[in-house]
Amino acid sequence: MLLKYKINSPLKRLIGLLSLGVILISLPFLIRSPYYLHLVIMACINIVLAMTFSLMFSAGLITLGAAAFWAIGAYASTVLVMNLGISFWLALPFAGMIAGIFAFAFGLIIVRTPGFIFVMETFVINMMVVHAFGHITQLGGWGGICGIPRPGAITIPFIYQITFATKIPYYYLILLILLMTVIVFYALHSSRIGTAWRSIKLNPGLAQTLGINLFRYRVMVFTIASAFAGLTGSFYAHYYETIEPETFIIFKSLYIQIYGILGGLNFYILGPTIGASIMTFAPEFLRITQEYEPIYTGSMLILLAIILPGGILSIPERISALSRQNKVKKVKQ
Amino acid sequence: MAMLEIRDLNKYFGGLAAIKDLNLDVFNSEIVGLIGPNGAGKTTFFNVITGVYPPTLGSVLFMNQDITGLKTYKIAQFKIARNFQDSILFMKLSVLDNVVAGFHGNYKKAEWKSFMYIPSARKEERAAKRKALEILEFMGLASLKDELAANLPHGHQRILGICIALATNPKLLLLDEPATGMNPEETSNLIMLVKRIRDNGITIILVEHDMQAVMNLCNRIVVLNYGRKIAEGLPDEITKNEEVIEAYLGREEDYF
Numbered sequence: 196m197l198l199k200y201k202i203n204s205p206l207k208r209l210i211g212l213l214s215l216g217v218i219l220i221s222l223p224f225l226i227r228s229p230y231y232l233h234l235v236i237m238a239c240i241n242i243v244l245a246m247t248f249s250l251m252f253s254a255g256l257i258t259l260g261a262a263a264f265w266a267i268g269a270y271a272s273t274v275l276v277m278n279l280g281i282s283f284w285l286a287l288p289f290a291g292m293i294a295g296i297f298a299f300a301f302g303l304i305i306v307r308t309p310g311f312i313f314v315m316e317t318f319v320i321n322m323m324v325v326h327a328f329g330h331i332t333q334l335g336g337w338g339g340i341c342g343i344p345r346p347g348a349i350t351i352p353f354i355y356q357i358t359f360a361t362k363i364p365y366y367y368l369i370l371l372i373l374l375m376t377v378i379v380f381y382a383l384h385s386s387r388i389g390t391a392w393r394s395i396k397l398n399p400g401l402a403q404t405l406g407i408n409l410f411r412y413r414v415m416v417f418t419i420a421s422a423f424a425g426l427t428g429s430f431y432a433h434y435y436e437t438i439e440p441e442t443f444i445i446f447k448s449l450y451i452q453i454y455g456i457l458g459g460l461n462f463y464i465l466g467p468t469i470g471a472s473i474m475t476f477a478p479e480f481l482r483i484t485q486e487y488e489p490i491y492t493g494s495m496l497i498l499l500a501i502i503l504p505g506g507i508l509s510i511p512e513r514i515s516a517l518s519r520q521n522k523v524k525k526v527k528q
Numbered sequence: 529m530a531m532l533e534i535r536d537l538n539k540y541f542g543g544l545a546a547i548k549d550l551n552l553d554v555f556n557s558e559i560v561g562l563i564g565p566n567g568a569g570k571t572t573f574f575n576v577i578t579g580v581y582p583p584t585l586g587s588v589l590f591m592n593q594d595i596t597g598l599k600t601y602k603i604a605q606f607k608i609a610r611n612f613q614d615s616i617l618f619m620k621l622s623v624l625d626n627v628v629a630g631f632h633g634n635y636k637k638a639e640w641k642s643f644m645y646i647p648s649a650r651k652e653e654r655a656a657k658r659k660a661l662e663i664l665e666f667m668g669l670a671s672l673k674d675e676l677a678a679n680l681p682h683g684h685q686r687i688l689g690i691c692i693a694l695a696t697n698p699k700l701l702l703l704d705e706p707a708t709g710m711n712p713e714e715t716s717n718l719i720m721l722v723k724r725i726r727d728n729g730i731t732i733i734l735v736e737h738d739m740q741a742v743m744n745l746c747n748r749i750v751v752l753n754y755g756r757k758i759a760e761g762l763p764d765e766i767t768k769n770e771e772v773i774e775a776y777l778g779r780e781e782d783y784f
Contacts, residue, residue, distance in 0.1 A: 386642040387635060387653065394629050397618040404578060405696055406604035406633030 245467030255396030260317030266443035268428025294425020339439025459506030537586035561746030609698035630695025
């Protein structure tokens with residue numbers, strides 16, 4: 196399900212989109228504090244990462260390695276810019292491609308065993324990647340790399356020059372990346388490729404008899420998802436100006452999965468958006484210090500599993516199911 | 529020349545021979561019945577042809593091309609379709625979406641074009657939806673098109689399984705016990721539908737226990753027992769064949 200809660204009137208849709216657009220564009224000026232803007236930027240990054248998780252989930256693959264490809268993108272972009280002198284604007288797509296290539300290579304090996312083994316193998320990949328970056332001294336080892344240059348200025352002829360001196364241009368950049376990801380992923384989900392993925396997820400045996408090449412589609416989704424994670428990695432490296440292996444540990448991949456679960460795993464775009472946003476902002480608004488944050492997340496996950504396995508977006512459906520049950524009870528009486 | 533040529537087919541599971549020295553030809557536009565007691569190897573036969581597992585020995589030729597041991601999705605590309613004994617459906621999808629999913633191999637426009645929203649590709653997909661609806665009407669399920677597959681009664685689920693197989697536009701259709709669990713009225717309906725499918729130019733191999741269906745539909749009947757072919761011929765000949773009668777009467781069930 197992509198946008199299950201469809202607003203049918205095209206006029207309403209247009210007005211809704213425009214309002215949303217206005218809010219998003221003026222957001223940096225509504226939020227005065229750079230700290231909160233930072234949270235918004237991190238939320239956007241987390242939304243993209245969560246969407247890559249959902250993309251793979253739509254094909255029946257659960258990944259615990261999203262952070263690894265986020266890392267590969269971050270490190271690749273850093274090396275491209277700092278060691279090879281390439282402009283950030285070229286490094287950004289290249290980093291995505293490099294992450295995609297790694298995913299392709301890994302995928303050829305691990306996609307043949309879907310299910311639990313696949314999950315474990317992505318877990319191992321994540322650990323391997325973190326340790327690789329930790330042990331390679333040329334890549335900064337466990338201390339990481341700092342002083343990563345900001346994106347170069349964009350000159351719009353005759354009008355303006357955009358420099359990345361404050362957080363605001365970063366916000367618009369990540370917003371653009373997020374938008375592009377939403378458009379690309381929506382196009383994928385609604386195309387025949389998405390149909391094939393969902394067929395594989397629902398019933399791989401039946402999908403095969405319909406001519407669907409499971410291997411091909413699984414490698415495809417792994418590659419695409421990881422490439423977008425890598426893209427975000429490049430942004431992250433030049434935004435934070437520092438990267439260290441600790442950021443990309445397996446916990447991050449687990450959190451990415453939780454972003455998806457919290458929002459609702461059946462909603463491939465709205466779900467990650469809601470889940471990632473809540474989990475990025477909630478610890479702040481609940482004033483949870485960093486040490487206790489995992490307790491909050493863990494408890495929330497347990498509650499979700501017991502009360503609301505379908506995530507937040509399943510609430511309307513649960514309510515209508517309950518009201519139908521009540522109607523039946525009333526009729527019986 | 530036969531559409532499907534099975535030569536010296538053997539399938540062993542460990543030491544157990546599920547299919548032994550099977551030779552069979554299936555010709556264009558006929559309905560061949562495959563009968564035999566439970567465990568005779570009929571479903572194994574289907575599984576070997578459709579690539580669920582490769583044969584231990586022997587070969588399968590379809591339209592003169594060797595399809596022995598090919599993977600399932602490759603064999604689907606040869607336009608061989610099947611349904612399953614236990615309804616194998618996309619339970620969480622609607623009836624219509626189930627059938628549309630079957631069209632996967634039939635699109636002429638490239639996949640990336642669908643992703644890029646190129647009109648010709650998306651047009652094909654809308655046409656697929658219409659064709660899916662036609663198939664549902666043909667098989668009598670059109671009124672249930674938006675119903676969740678999981679919510680359908682068992683008999684309808686089986687027919688849906690056949691619809692999905694039809695969506696692949698097959699040349700050869702393997703029907704695995706489609707009439708199981710159907711009452712006489714539903715069975716008569718099924719018989720009519722299978723005839724119609726054949727009249728549309730699709731060759732059918734029918735595995736069935738229901739003798740009414742088998743006698744009514746099949747041009748020829750092949751009888752398996754313990755993985756071997758024990759008889760082959762016209763329906764009337766088979767009912768009189770002593771070995772066949774013994775194979776059935778030697779078991780608990782009485783099919784005749």
